[in-house]
Amino acid sequence: MSELKLFNSLTRQLETFTPVHAGEARVYTCGPTVYNYPHIGNMRAYVFADTLGRVLSYKGYKLTHVINITDVGHLTDDADAGEDKMEKMAAEKAQSIWDIARHYTEAYWEDIKALNIRQPAHWSIATDYVPAMIDYAQSIADKHCYELESGLYFDTSTVAHYGALARAKTEEGEGRIEEVDGKRHAADFAIWRKTPAGETRQMEWDSPWGKGAPGWHLECSVMSEALLGLPFDIHTGGIDHREIHHPNEIAQNQARCGSDHSGARFWMHNNFLIERSGKMSKSSGEFLRVQLLIYKGFHPLAYRLMCLQAHYRSELEFSWEGLQAAFVRLKRMVMGVTNLKARHADTQTGEADTPNGDADTPTRHAELVSASIVPNEPMVEADKWTLKQVQGDVVGVQGDVAPAINLSVNEFDTAIVDDLNTAIAITAMETIIGLKKVDVAQQLAAIADMDAVLGLNLMNLTRADLRVRPKAAIITEEDIETALTARKEARADRDFAKSDAIRDDLIAKGVEVMDGDPLGWDWKLDI
Incomplete structure (x- = not known):
């Protein structure tokens, strides 16, 4: 099989992936701060990390993926300034900070499920690791930290090449970092923040530096070491983390393990999702959430496909027109796979001939590999329903x-190992879906393998699944289907007045009747 090459933000070049531990891949992803709902730009990072994990599984590695939940320590300015996001939201909502964390964590997990993102091996909750954070800070404090009235600060001059990941350091240091009286260097950052005199936080712990809470950057260093060991293979996050958060993690890891240890061998970052109307911001009211897409009648996997159509390192502009185009593309793929499954079922009942006449092909398409597989297990299994690549050749199915x-499977593999080129990989899969006069079992097996990487759930989705009812709709799917059946009967009887009346009534209720739709989709709710 082709070697997997990934872009390493630390070296700014493509590198062949060689795991720290043979046969394993250990990945850490910076997760959400659960003070509010994630917007679709946030979720692009997790589609990317999930795709990376799926590719690693596809290449046969035993995957250990960790995603953290930050429920303490993250300030309102990512550049180490302002109020704690969790404390601020709890005060605004007049709720317990623990209730805030639980509510928004569950909302995030709902979006994870909606986008068919696999469960990681570990969800690491920051507050579970505070004692370990204090121990970690103590282990580096003497050589790398100093104490001020506001807390314990990391001296960035004590590690080699601070800021190399961002490559944005100037003589004055990082300009976005908060100015604090007594800081030795502008880029120095808080390891532990003391609770100000006269104040009480909902989340605070005793420490050698006084009562307070850990700094945001400390959390990820501690949890990645605890669950993956140092060094581990890959650390992922949004490109905004490349400038401050991840350089600070690296500095802490160097202090802990030596100047040659950045923590991860690869640092990988997805680019921004751009939305021109300004509704991506969480301060804009009804900002763009996955649930908003669903409320407007879009299946969430249309958004996953939209993300996969662009390279993860490219900016991606969101528009409703672009989402609609991705939705139509998803529908075409689902219908193509549905038709192949029907053709395969026909071959088992003798209603059609298989191209190679193989009578031993399995009869239950439910045995096909789906995208919902157990984490840490290789996606490609040597059974009758999957294609397994050995030295570039595809083997493993009947005949x-x-x-x-x-050819298309090899094109898919070439694309996916080239720094996760999902745009080309999707096209290779579509080519296989559209092939004629080939063994349909082989087609389905190849599609199952490919979709296990892309995560579009094509082996299970149906046309009915993709008919997402907008929240504002005033008519049910059952009523629509009943009306359309009556309309078809009226047209068959050449009662066009009745047919037009039914159509007009549906239009008045927000239903677009799609006569002649090449996809055969019949209708859509236009709210």
Whole structure:
């Protein structure tokens, strides 16, 4: 199989992935701060991290993926300034900070499920690791930290090449970092923040530096070491983390383990999702959430497909027109796979002939590999329903694999190992979906393998699944189907007045009747 090459933000170049531990891949992803709902730009980072994990599984590595939940320590300015986001939201809502954390964590997990993102091996909750954070800070404090009235600060001059990941350091240091009286250097950052005199936080702990809470950057260093060991393979996050948060993690890891240890071998970052109307901001009211897409009648996997159509390191502009185009593309793929499954079922009842006449092909398409697999297990299994690549050749199904399938599978592999080029990989999968006069079992097996990487759940989705009812709709799907059946009967009887009346009534209720739709989709709710 082709070697996996990934772009390392630390070196700014493509590098061949070689794991720290043979046969394993250990990945840490910076998760959400659960003070509010995640917007779709936030969720792009987790689609990317999930795709990376799926590719690692596809390449046969035993995957250990960790995503953290930050429920303490993250300030309102990512540059180490302002109020704690969790404390601020709890005060605004007049609720317990623990209730705030639980509510928004569960909302985030709902979005994870909606986007078909696999569960990681560990969800690491920051507050569970505060004692370990205090121990970690004590282990580096003497050589790398100093204490001020406001807390314990990391001296960035004590580690080599601080800021190399961001490559944005000037003689004055990081300009975005908060100015604090007594800081030795502008780029120095808080390891532990003391609770100000006369104040009480909902989340605070005793420490050698006084009652307070850990700094945001400390959390990830502690949890990644605890769950993955140092060094581990890959650390992911949004490109905004590349400038401050991740350089500060690296500095802490160097202080802990030596100047040659950044913590992870690869640092990988997805680019921004751009939205021109300004509704991406969480301060804009009804900002763009996954649930908003669903409320407007879009299946959430249309957004996943939209993300995969662009390279993860490219900016992606969001528009409703672009989402609609991705939705139509998803529908075409679902219908293509549905038709292949029906053709395969026909071959088992003798209603059609298989191209190679193989009578031993399994009869239950439910046995096909789906995208919902157990974490840490390789996606490609050597059974009758999957294609397994060995030295560039596809083997493992009944008989020889059709050359056209073999070609597209190899195109898929070439794309996906080239720094996760999902845009080309999708096209390779679509080519296989559209092939004619090849063994349909082989087609379905190849699609199952590919979709296990892309995570679009094509082997399970149906046309009915993709008919998402907008929240504002005033008519049910059952009523629509009943009306359309009556309209078809009226048209068959050439009662066009009745047919038009039914259509007009549906339009008045927000239903667009799609006569002649090449997808055969019949209708959509236009709210």
